[in-house]
Amino acid sequence: MVQHLKHAYIAGTGYYVPKKVLTNKDLEKIVDTSDEWITTRTGIKERRIAAREETTSVIGAKAAKQALKAAGIKADELDLIITATITPDMPFPATSALIQNIIGACKAGVVDIEAACSGYIYAISMANQFIRTGEYKNILIVASEILSRITDWEDRNTCVLFGDAAGAAVIRESQSKSEIIAAYLGGDGAYKDLLYLPGGGSLNPVSKATIDKRLHYIKMKGNETFKVAVTQMSLSAEKVLEKAGMTKKDVSLLVPHQANLRIIQAVQKRLELPDDKVYINVNRYGNTSAATIAVAIAEAVQEGKVKKGDIILFVAFGGGFTWASALIRW
Numbered sequence: 001m002v003q004h005l006k007h008a009y010i011a012g013t014g015y016y017v018p019k020k021v022l023t024n025k026d027l028e029k030i031v032d033t034s035d036e037w038i039t040t041r042t043g044i045k046e047r048r049i050a051a052r053e054e055t056t057s058v059i060g061a062k063a064a065k066q067a068l069k070a071a072g073i074k075a076d077e078l079d080l081i082i083t084a085t086i087t088p089d090m091p092f093p094a095t096s097a098l099i100q101n102i103i104g105a106c107k108a109g110v111v112d113i114e115a116a117c118s119g120y121i122y123a124i125s126m127a128n129q130f131i132r133t134g135e136y137k138n139i140l141i142v143a144s145e146i147l148s149r150i151t152d153w154e155d156r157n158t159c160v161l162f163g164d165a166a167g168a169a170v171i172r173e174s175q176s177k178s179e180i181i182a183a184y185l186g187g188d189g190a191y192k193d194l195l196y197l198p199g200g201g202s203l204n205p206v207s208k209a210t211i212d213k214r215l216h217y218i219k220m221k222g223n224e225t226f227k228v229a230v231t232q233m234s235l236s237a238e239k240v241l242e243k244a245g246m247t248k249k250d251v252s253l254l255v256p257h258q259a260n261l262r263i264i265q266a267v268q269k270r271l272e273l274p275d276d277k278v279y280i281n282v283n284r285y286g287n288t289s290a291a292t293i294a295v296a297i298a299e300a301v302q303e304g305k306v307k308k309g310d311i312i313l314f315v316a317f318g319g320g321f322t323w324a325s326a327l328i329r330w
């Protein structure tokens with residue numbers, strides 16, 4: 001007997017940002033930079049910095065609890081937890097396992113994925129497959145980052161860009177027209193040296209030398225990364241629309257990865273979307289890698305900017321390089 005595939009939808013979202021605000025003016029006291037440079041080049045005005053006792057799992061669990069509440073399910077009903085992060089609490093156990101322990105998701109499988117800023121969309125796509133085949137009914141995805149701990153606070157090229165935040169979503173089997181319509185995932189490892197963290201892995205195990213050379217911090221060639229980001233985010237948006245048999249006119253709201261206002265505006269222009277159809281919070285949080293879209297959609301929902309039936313377009317770009325897009329009928 002042929003079994004028809006099911007549909008998955010985003011049943012609830014949540015987010016958490018640390019209390020401490022670090023403004024551009026504060027950064028002027030740390031490195032040779034200015035509020036004017038940061039604002040014109042990136043659109044960022046401030047970012048959040050986690051308190052010492054806050055870890056990726058701790059802030060991820062806060063976002064997760066909100067998402068579970070919004071979805072109206074209990075943690076022990078979860079079948080799987082997928083956490084997207086490049087800043088896990090530690091190499092292992094998985095941050096998902098730590099979150100599972102905090103929230104009490106005793107029946108859930110636990111796994112992390114690492115696709116840098118595209119991680120949230122990769123997680124959505126993976127959760128979608130498990131629900132569509134009928135394997136699982138309730139999946140929690142978490143995108144949580146404490147980038148302030150892998151940021152080189154002596155490097156003005158990167159330290160002005162990043163922040164800490166967590167977002168989460170519960171993906172469930174849909175009984176209505178709400179669904180994850182399509183997703184598109186891509187990447188190209190040939191760009192591995194444009195944005196990366198070289199130290200602490202099997203290539204450069206932690207040693208005094210790796211620390212002296214500051215290899216445990218993010219390295220980025222910003223200008224070259226910028227160009228590929230604009231091209232691939234625009235292409236990813238077009239690819240997922242094509243996959244879904246839709247056009248840019250169908251999009252109700254674009255929720256893009258929040259790395260740089262100029263990248264967002266370039267994608268917006270390519271898609272010919274007016275300002276009120278693009279969600280932006282990079283000014284308040286900076287680039288929080290995998291967490292940006294997870295936080296932005298949760299905020300947009302809380303602000304009443306998303307209505308049932310809206311077509312939401314997610315598009316992201318990150319280290320790897322990776323890129324990804326997803327279309328959601330809310």
Ligand code: ACO
Pocket residue numbers: 032033034037038041042116117156157158160195221222223224225226229259260263287289317318319
């Ligand atoms: N303050 C003042 N001057 C600065 C600063 C700063 N914070 N940082 C760099 N500069 C200087 C540079 O030294 C350079 O000076 P020079 O001309 O004398 O050499 C000048 O500003 C221009 O530098 P560029 O790097 O060419 O500046 P650009 O316009 O490209 O902006 C930026 C830099 C903001 C990093 C931009 O390139 C960018 O946003 N890149 C993409 C980032 C991104 O999307 N990353 C992917 C996701 S992140 C992830 O996956 C974790």
